[in-house]
Amino acid sequence: MNDESPPEADRAEGAPHPRETLRLFGHKDAVAEILASLGNDRMHHAWLLTGPRGVGKATLAWSMARNLLARTGGEAGKNGSAPTGLDMSADHPVARRVAALSDPGCLLIRREWDADRKRLKNWITVDEIRRLNRFLGLTATDGGCRVVILDAADDMNLSAANALLKLLEEPPGNTVLILVSHQPARLLPTIRSRCRIMRLRELDNAEMDLALSEAGITAESAGGLHALAHGSVGEAVRLVNEGGLELYGEVMDVIATAPSMDRAKLLKFAEKASARGAERRFDLAARLLDRALARLARTAAGMPPDSEVTSGEIETLRRLGASTGRAHAWAELQQELSTRLTHGREVNIDPASLLTDAFLRIEATAAL
Numbered sequence: 001m002n003d004e005s006p007p008e009a010d011r012a013e014g015a016p017h018p019r020e021t022l023r024l025f026g027h028k029d030a031v032a033e034i035l036a037s038l039g040n041d042r043m044h045h046a047w048l049l050t051g052p053r054g055v056g057k058a059t060l061a062w063s064m065a066r067n068l069l070a071r072t073g074g075e076a077g078k079n080g081s082a083p084t085g086l087d088m089s090a091d092h093p094v095a096r097r098v099a100a101l102s103d104p105g106c107l108l109i110r111r112e113w114d115a116d117r118k119r120l121k122n123w124i125t126v127d128e129i130r131r132l133n134r135f136l137g138l139t140a141t142d143g144g145c146r147v148v149i150l151d152a153a154d155d156m157n158l159s160a161a162n163a164l165l166k167l168l169e170e171p172p173g174n175t176v177l178i179l180v181s182h183q184p185a186r187l188l189p190t191i192r193s194r195c196r197i198m199r200l201r202e203l204d205n206a207e208m209d210l211a212l213s214e215a216g217i218t219a220e221s222a223g224g225l226h227a228l229a230h231g232s233v234g235e236a237v238r239l240v241n242e243g244g245l246e247l248y249g250e251v252m253d254v255i256a257t258a259p260s261m262d263r264a265k266l267l268k269f270a271e272k273a274s275a276r277g278a279e280r281r282f283d284l285a286a287r288l289l290d291r292a293l294a295r296l297a298r299t300a301a302g303m304p305p306d307s308e309v310t311s312g313e314i315e316t317l318r319r320l321g322a323s324t325g326r327a328h329a330w331a332e333l334q335q336e337l338s339t340r341l342t343h344g345r346e347v348n349i350d351p352a353s354l355l356t357d358a359f360l361r362i363e364a365t366a367a368l
Contacts, residue, residue: 009111009120010058010151010180012234014241015215018058018151019108020099023087023214025233026207027056027200031086034064038071044196045171046179048153051200053182054234056211058151060200061178062098063087065147068176069105070094072144107135109150124156129163136172146175153179154186161188168194202231212236224248224309228291242280247273248288249310254359255292256316258366266359274351282351286341289358293334296320300327320366333365 011017024031037043047064049057063086070092088095097103109128111121132148150156156164165188168177177195184192203211205226211233212218217240224245229236239245254266273285295305299314300321308314321330337358344354 006113006115007120009155010108012054012237015217015234015237019062019101021059021062021214022090022095024056024059024063025211025214026203027060030060030198030200033198034060034086038067043068043176045175046168046177046195048179048181048184048187048192048195048197049200050181050184050197052202052230052232054229054232054236054238055200055202056233057180057182057200058149060086061149061151061180064176064178065106065149066092066094066098068145068147069098069103072174104138105144106147106149107132109148110152111155124150124160126157126159126163129156129160129167132164132167136167136175144174146172148175148177149180150177151180153181153191154183156187161191165191165194203233204231208233208236223307227295227305227307227309228288238284242284244284244288245309247281247284248291251285251288251292252310252313252316255296255320255362256312258320258363261359261363266356270352270355270359273355279351282345282355285355286338286345289341289355290334290338293330293337293362297327297330297334300330302327323368326368329365329368333361337361 007013008017047061049061051057066088067086070088090096090099094103098106101108109124109132111124112128113119114121135148136146150164153164168191171177179187179191179195181187184197208226208229208231215233215237217237225236225239228239228244228248250269250272254261254269257265269285272281274282295313296317298304299317300323304314304317321327341354341358345351
């Protein structure tokens with residue numbers, strides 16, 4: 001993507017797009033299942049790839065697409081034998097066309113750029129599904145397979161979801177639809193029931209390091225990044241690019257002053273994390289506050305982290321989680337604040353007020 005191109009809804013800033021990522025790390029069972037379907041010529045017409053955000057669902061979807069296109073139609077038999085795995089060389093003609101979004105047998109459906117408002121649309125609309133209908137009305141090139149990737153299916157509004165359901169109820173021949181979903185519970189049950197569901201797990205630390213290296217990212221504080229990213233390469237990329245480790249340190253600096261919080265430090269952090277035009281920083285601060293409370297609840301339950309993300313963190317966690325029965329209180333507060341911060345942003349409550357209130361609730365719980 002060049003400097004003049006609009007942002008892509010399905011791409012983590014600072015990392016290669018999943019269609020440009022030719023190696024998949026982890027998920028051996030999922031790969032084996034897909035290869036078995038490819039080898040038996042019994043590929044299901046619709047796949048639903050679920051799991052936490054950033055663990056490789058889209059990378060797997062694009063790997064599936066490349067292989068389906070390479071194994072069928074005019075590409076079959078070219079460039080040697082068909083691939084034996086999902087990885088593909090960057091100089092393979094299918095890989096080049098897919099990376100450029102120019103393969104006639106492949107269509108990507110995602111939230112599009114609103115040129116008038118200069119931002120990404122909030123939803124995948126029914127117009128995008130109609131574009132899918134037009135694509136499916138075309139004859140597949142050289143009799144090959146057609147592949148549709150919908151990333152993320154969670155972003156469909158109700159009209160788009162109903163239109164997609166009609167396609168799934170009467171699936172077109174020689175076509176595979178691959179739906180990427182971070183929150184499958186948000187999808188219509190009838191959509192889920194018509195798909196072959198595959199859940200991907202979080203990556204372990206070794207797989208994370210390999211995937212980040214492939215993306216050209218070397219983290220100086222690997223332990224802290226592993227702890228906060230929860231096995232998600234996408235989240236790790238965002239943390240590195242947006243200063244997440246430093247921001248987490250600031251979150252813990254405020255929490256460490258509980259149960260008598262330093263008001264000046266609290267207000268300074270809230271203002272900094274919610275400044276005008278810094279919406280992404282607020283979202284990151286909210287996620288990191290959630291991570292801190294989760295680590296606090298686990299510490300109070302007798303399961304402290306193996307290593308600390310920032311200096312003095314474990315001492316703070318042990319001190320605030322020391323009282324009997326405190327684990328339940330911290331876990332409840334984590335859920336309450338996660339819901340409150342999300343809802344508050346949706347209804348446009350002042351973000352500085354939201355963060356200030358969240359820290360004051362932490363102070364009140366610490367004082368119990």
